[in-house]
Amino acid sequence: MIVAVKRNKKRxxxxxxxxxxxxxxxxxxxxxxxxxxxxxxxxxxxxxxxLKLQEDKKxxxxxxxxxxxxxxVEKAIDLVGQEHIRHVKIIEDKVIIICEPxxxxxxxxxxxxxxxxxxxxxxxxxxxVDINFILKSRLNAK
Numbered sequence: 001m002i003v004a005v006k007r008n009k010k011r012x013x014x015x016x017x018x019x020x021x022x023x024x025x026x027x028x029x030x031x032x033x034x035x036x037x038x039x040x041x042x043x044x045x046x047x048x049x050x051l052k053l054q055e056d057k058k059x060x061x062x063x064x065x066x067x068x069x070x071x072x073v074e075k076a077i078d079l080v081g082q083e084h085i086r087h088v089k090i091i092e093d094k095v096i097i098i099c100e101p102x103x104x105x106x107x108x109x110x111x112x113x114x115x116x117x118x119x120x121x122x123x124x125x126x127x128x129v130d131i132n133f134i135l136k137s138r139l140n141a142k
Contacts, residue, residue, distance in 0.1 A: 068138040069095070069131060076129065079107040086124065090131070097127040 073095055077085055084103040089096045099105075103125055108116060117128040 065135060069134055072129075072134045072138070073097075076108060076111070076127075079111060080105065080127075093131045094128045095131060095134070097129070099125040099127065101125060 069090075073088060076095070076097060077088065080097070080099055080103055084100045085097065086100065087096075087098040089098075101120070101122065101124055105118060105125065105127070108127065109118070112129055112133075115130055115133045119126045119128075
């Protein structure tokens with residue numbers, strides 16, 4: 001006995017259409033994921049740039065503060081007289097200036113007033129000026 005199976009062309013057409021539809025869905029998914037990945041990369045790039053700008057701004061502020069402190073220390077040394085200075089140190093939030101015992105501090109006391117803490121000993125004079133006072137006076141001057 002011979003059995004003949006008749007194939008339907010609609011069934012082959014249905015398989016081809018479903019295969020094309022599957023390929024079209026995969027291509028659409030690929031482009032969609034590619035687009036979303038690019039958007040994510042763009043957002044990360046923007047956030048990195050914003051973070052870098054903030055860091056640059058902080059670095060600039062730090063440099064401005066450092067130059068303000070250094071120029072103020074230079075002015076204080078000029079007021080006292082460089083030949084009378086033994087040491088200049090920055091400890092915590094104070095600028096410590098150690099001078100000879102016979103130093104004239106009138107100009108320095110006029111500039112800083114009560115903000116300059118002065119301690120006189122037999123061997124030296126220790127002057128402490130608050131860094132916050134220096135920075136506030138610089139910010140008010142600008």
